[in-house]
Amino acid sequence: MFSDIEIAQANQMEPITAIAEKCGILPEELEQYGHYKAKVSLDVLKRLKDKPDGKLVLVTAITPTPAGEGKSTTSIGLTQALNKIGKKAIVALREPSLGPVFGIKGGAAGGGYAQVVPMDDINLHFTGDMHAITAANNLLSAMIDNHVHQGNDLNIDVRQITWKRVLDMNDRALRNVVVGMGGKVCGFPREDHFMITVASEIMAALCLATSIEDLKERFGRIVIGCNYAGEPVYVHQLGCEGAMAMLMKDAIKPNIVQTLEHTPALVHGGPFANIAHGCNSILATKMALKLGDIVITEAGFGADLGAEKFLDIKCPYGDIFPQAVIIVATIRALKMHGGVKKTDLGEENVEAVNAGFVNLAKQVENMRAYGLPVLVAINKFSSDTPAEIEKLLQKCDSYGVDVTLNECWEKGGDGGIDMAKQVAAMVEGTNIKPVTMYDKEDSIPEKLTKIVQKIYGGTGVEFTANAKKQIKQLEDWGLDKLPVCIAKTQYSLSDDPALLGAPKDFTINVQDVRVANGAGFIVCQTSNIMVMPGLPKKPAALNMDIDADGKISGLF
């Protein structure tokens, strides 16, 4: 058994120029970053603006458990398989964050024989997008503190600055800091917080922007806090949206790499899937739709979180809509939803599969609520028994949902031929129209209630006194008519991570409501979401090395 990095390093990649040529990118539209990575000019969108879009397929999942699902692996494997059966398919994925690499996390570039490569570069600095976001974010922070230091014409209340600094590092010591110490020449002391870069509103704005102009306007609209009169302070009042957009001039261009089977992959943008919307960039998705006949993309966590945000936030902003949905499930995860402990997953338990199916059924129902055809893709593990698989197939059949077993992790595209054939058939000649779960003009409580009732399966929403005050403020500011981005645990359809399966009769509790006005949504937090991870007792960094030839080891 080889590790992911061993499989990736053994793969003989094709030059990125060849990959780009395969999907019709012109040489002058390609900006190489080494031999195997490149950025693609947005000119592609202009050149192909009259070409009909390909079909978009969304990969989502059941509610995740510690047993693992494999959305990225399925997305990449499916794309490889579609190409094997003669379809021009492109996968459009998020790019991973650097910080978690040094902690305990595995890579975010697929796994086994369904990976995008060069996985080491993709997981490290890649083409510098994260660093550009860090710079744009922290330029704004420096401009805010400098504004206050130089006389504070805007009367910014340093106690109410909501804009935070970021670093792409797992660093708990930066979660809560005091900045501006050292006396008069060092500015005014105040409390600040560092988040990990992927949690930055800059990242969300990048992923939802449709052009560099749109991105600059989004930056200008960002609310950084309040003045002493309680009014919002916007970035355009500070005047640095142009400089921030300038820093993003290359980061806005989608990145192209390849799968292990040398099919094109666009990997661009990686917002948090809990406090942000968790999907790759609109620009990369739209570009893939111009370059491919079928485009596979994924949304973070379970269908209630990632897919809901994909469909209610990303699709309206991007003027796109999927024509089919894949819901990834594993026998192991269904067993956990059926009540089995992680340590007991090795034992056959057909009844638990039967009981855990309620979660899968609910997520299928959620996607059908958007009018979308669903295929359940079972990511096969060697520990799955024939009886467990048989039970799941039976349940899917009786529930009336198509299902496929995929072995892409082990076999690459060859492990997903049936899945590919089903997907190709599903998107043939479709024309499914966009649907959202709420109207942008609904009040914030109305929007939340609709999501809870239609998607989560709960009865309604409760607000803390603080959240009510925040909603009132956004209404006063006229900033409440935006989509909502619910930050909640990914481990349950409810906001209680202990409630597996398909809980009913619950309410969710909203504690904090903030506008991400540049991103273009309202973040509603149901609990304290960690926006700056820490390193564990034995960080993965301890195993990493590079030899005299520049070869890396210990990265996954």
Next chain:
Amino acid sequence: MFSDIEIAQANQMEPITAIAEKCGILPEELEQYGHYKAKVSLDVLKRLKDKPDGKLVLVTAITPTPAGEGKSTTSIGLTQALNKIGKKAIVALREPSLGPVFGIKGGAAGGGYAQVVPMDDINLHFTGDMHAITAANNLLSAMIDNHVHQGNDLNIDVRQITWKRVLDMNDRALRNVVVGMGGKVCGFPREDHFMITVASEIMAALCLATSIEDLKERFGRIVIGCNYAGEPVYVHQLGCEGAMAMLMKDAIKPNIVQTLEHTPALVHGGPFANIAHGCNSILATKMALKLGDIVITEAGFGADLGAEKFLDIKCPYGDIFPQAVIIVATIRALKMHGGVKKTDLGEENVEAVNAGFVNLAKQVENMRAYGLPVLVAINKFSSDTPAEIEKLLQKCDSYGVDVTLNECWEKGGDGGIDMAKQVAAMVEGTNIKPVTMYDKEDSIPEKLTKIVQKIYGGTGVEFTANAKKQIKQLEDWGLDKLPVCIAKTQYSLSDDPALLGAPKDFTINVQDVRVANGAGFIVCQTSNIMVMPGLPKKPAALNMDIDADGKISGLF
């Protein structure tokens, strides 16, 4: 009159593949970053290891004044001119820092018709080297705080951690911070400081490393502070030098760009010229020496600071030595050394040129102390009068030093033909052997005294009680047998910025002595050196913009 960015944007660059081919880099040794920037594989050094080196020419300057000198412009213009007269010349420069771009600073890629391009990219993210350094530096910080948080097996004294975090941003609010607030899950509160990235020891180590293995070993040797027993704590005890080196796998490769006249330029590494040694990387310099017949490189600030460190620190580590030195001077700067105020520089003042010549003479003498032939290059300004120029030529003649007028800023290579001819003649058939001003085995006070007496023109060194204690500690630790890197004002040969010209009978006062054991030198500070700049009242960021076509404006 066009601005630097207008001249740069109007220039029709050649593809970087063509530039690389010109100097014999093989296609497989080139890693493109877009169409006009690339990294060059270190394999070049292996392939050409038996080829004799070209001749190295160091560009330095008189003691800088606010009137400006133009070392980079002269270096680039000279290279352009050498190519015009048929020499295979390559310029090897430092790369600029991003943070100061948003403040008041001009670009660091030359000026007028002597620039390296694409200057906008070079001044922004370039190929990501600074971001890699930021990540490696801050990974170490996270590992330190995590080690303390997870039980502190090494007994690190949080009051004595000398390793600081960095960001490539001018941000005064980060100079002095308290990290680790927020209770038990966020680590132990302690005082910390952010420096600008170019001030990081990671940067100095990168610039002095001769291979990725050497870099990794340097990282392992870094002293991050003390334990409670007062013993040094090294990075190799924390075990993350491999991960740090992994983050530098691409940053260690020299970057190739072009001059406005399409000659190759290696732009790599940019350590501070006051707290660090202020020269581009050894690897880029050595690579240029393999690829070119004449290599032009520069060292920061005046010859007493940058050139001294170049010759006493970089050359011994790199096993290189220049064969000629250019000292850049301007009539305006000489007039300031002769007592003229900045506001009065517009008026002719031949006597001030005469009086200010003492500074130039002293810097010439300093370079001759290393056995080096010197050419004075006068960077011509339109305000210089014939009488002032005549006086300077006369002084140089009577002092017995060659001199040339250059107009490269205005005319590109054509403005430096005489300079190029003189330089080509100077390096013909030379074989000057390395000289240093002190012996590595000298004590720290001995080394400092030798530099002060031989180079600065002073009488000796005084130490604060604190500095004496620090020297004793380094001696106890056995870490004192390294070159010294004196951090002092760049505005005087002494440590008092008010003393222009060529002061005598002064001592310098050393306040702080610290080992940069990974870089491989001992930093001796004579005053508080600012390692994190701030933004001014009207930051340059306010003028920056990007249009719908991605074209940048307001960058210089």
